[in-house]
Amino acid sequence: MKNWLSTIQANKRLQAIMIGLYIVVTFLSLYLAQKSVIAFLLLLASLLLLYFTTFSNRIKWLVAGLVMVVLLPFAASQGEAYQSYMEVATLVGIYIAMALGLNIVVGMAGLLDLGFVAFFAIGAYTYGIFATSQANNFMPFGHYPLSGGSFWVFIFIGCLAAALFGILLGIPVLRVKGDYLAIVTLGFGEIIRIIFNNLDKPVNITNGAMGLASVQPPKLFGLDFMYPSQFYYIVLVILLVVIFAVRRLEYSKIGRAWKAVRENEIAAQSMGIHLVRTKLMAFAVGASFSGMMGVVFAAKQTFVDPTSFTLLESITILVMVILGGMGSVPGVILGAALVTILNLQVLTELTNWLNQLSLNGVISIPDALSPAKMQRFIFGAILILFALYRPQGLLPAKNPVFKKEDLTDTSGHPPMNAGVQKEGAQHVHLDS
Template identity: 85%
Template sequence: MKKWLNVLEQNKRLQAIVIAVYIVVTFISLYLAQKSVVAFLLLLSSLLLLHFTTFSHRVKWVIGIVVLSVLLPLAASQGEAYQSYMEVATLVGIYIAMALGLNIVVGLAGLLDLGFVAFFAIGAYTYGIFATTQANNFMPFGQYPLSGESFWVFLIIGCIVAAIFGILLGIPVLRVKGDYLAIVTLGFGEIIRIIFNNLDKPINITNGAMGLASVQPPKLFGLEFMYPSQFYYVVLVILLLTIFVVRRLEYSKIGRAWKAVRENEIAAQAMGIPLVRTKLMAFAVGASFSGMMGVVFAAKQTFVDPTSFTLLESITILVMVILGGMGSVPGVILGAALVTILNLQVLTELTNWLNQLSLSGVVSIPDALSPAKMQRFIFGVILILFALYRPQGLLPAKNPRFDEKELKSGATNMVDGKEGAKDVYFNG
């Protein structure tokens, strides 16, 4: 087995053949067997396979984008399950972007944020209030709902509003010892939910526990993004942008400052890194990703209510980061995809299957044991096992290696040096 893997690693052409065959086979099987969730998942996991190949990064990106934007929708589009597949894929995209945001806070800066979903809620409500008739209740001017074209502006507004809240929360907390942060953010997540739940009086801003219904779907050049199959592309574009930004941030000056703070606060401070400002920055950037995805979520669900933003959601995102690997972008993507699919597909399928078994009288599973209710148990076990035995996650973060000699010779040859640096960026 190991020998074969070695051969495979040496030979790029062989890799190309393997991955091409894999993609073609899974594509055909999904195309023909529409109801097969397994085929859908296998086609998705071709991206993981792609991650392990030794192609250059440009090639990997091109293949990945082709699979996601053409092959996956095409293969899934042949049957009734099309929209539900795309729904899952869209939600996976949203959660990946959120997990990448949390990864900045937890993975890079080492700050445990347990109320991350609060920022998601803030983003969702920011768009939800103005894209329904709700805003008429308290806004002195303007006609609401705003049209779906405002969605694109609200992506930015959601970012900014969430970042402001992140800073407001961070200012008092980040001055004191790190462990308080976890518990304060935990409280903050709960508080935001309570406030949104009760802000229907004296002025009706959030419509309380009833939630906001019929949020305007996004619109671009007169085209409405109503169905998951259309929304999928919106999320895909935003996700690609997010990945790009996160990658660039990680190796920028601020990214290195975050890692330094994570490893040792006092040493980082001694090296001239402003501690509070760096932490606040991590908090704000992480929050802004979450806020942006909140806007997307509100537009996708066309319905916002406080029950979507519980502690369980915050912990779910944390599980994604821990499972994939703190600080590792490919890892977090994998973790988010795994957890979301587990939540949406595997658990519900298992529950249905068990229900059928108990209906036909083969075995009788008590209702309390139904897998759909076991989320907390599963997440708890994942958190404990990974923290104890594999704290670096499934795909551990790699620090770029620099060759001293190469860097020194690169100083005389700037073009090469830049090329090299670029490669390092995308190797992480």
């Protein structure tokens, strides 16, 4: 088996043929069998197979773009389940962006944050308040709700608002670590949710537990974005920006500073790293991604209320990061996609299938063990199995590999342009 895999890995033409056939077969399967969840998931799995190929990053991005922008929407659009598939794909993109933001805080900087969903709520309410008539209750000027064209501006406003609250959270928690940091951030998340839940008195700002209804949908060139298939492309563009930003930050000066703080704060400080500035930057950058997606979520749902931002949501996002591999960008993307698809589609479809068998008398399931009640149990059991057999995550973080000739010039001194060549083994080493 290893010889066969190494043969494939060494032959790019064979890889191209295999990945091409796989994409064509899964595309036709989804195109012809519109209600096939398996075909939909198999087509998405082509992105994971593409990651393991030895093609250049440019080719991988081009093929992935073809699949996500053209093939997946077109194949899914030929039947009734089109909007359902796009809803799942859109939510996957939203959770991937939030998980990448939390990965900066937890995976790279080593700061355990259990209140991350608060920044998601801040972004959602930032747009929701001004995109409904709610702002008329406290704003002395302007006419509300704002038009759907303001959505594109509020993406940046939500990003900045969440980043500001990330800094405000970071300032008082700089002195605490580990379990105490987790407790403080957990409290922050609950405080934000409770404030939004009770901020209808004495001035009605958030409408309290009733939430904000009839949020204005985005509008661009006279076109209203109202369906998941339209939001899919908005999320895809934002997600590409987030991935690009995270990858650039990972090997930048601030990215290396985050990892140094994660490993040993005292050693990092002795090397000249400013702990306060570095931690605040991690909180701000991570929160900004969540704030942007909060704005998109509010516009997509057209309704915002505090029940969407509970502690369970924060834990779910943290599970995505841990399951994929803390500090690993590809791992976090895979972990977020798996957890979201498991919750929204796989376990739901399994529950519906078992319920149908029970109704038809094929099997008899006690009420206490009904699939609807056991769905969370099954999800928890799957996570335990992953934790036992993949404790470092599905795709663990890898340190960069440097070539010896790029680290030294002809005189034996390191050149000014020595850089990262590729991701490789778990530890940095020199090729002999």
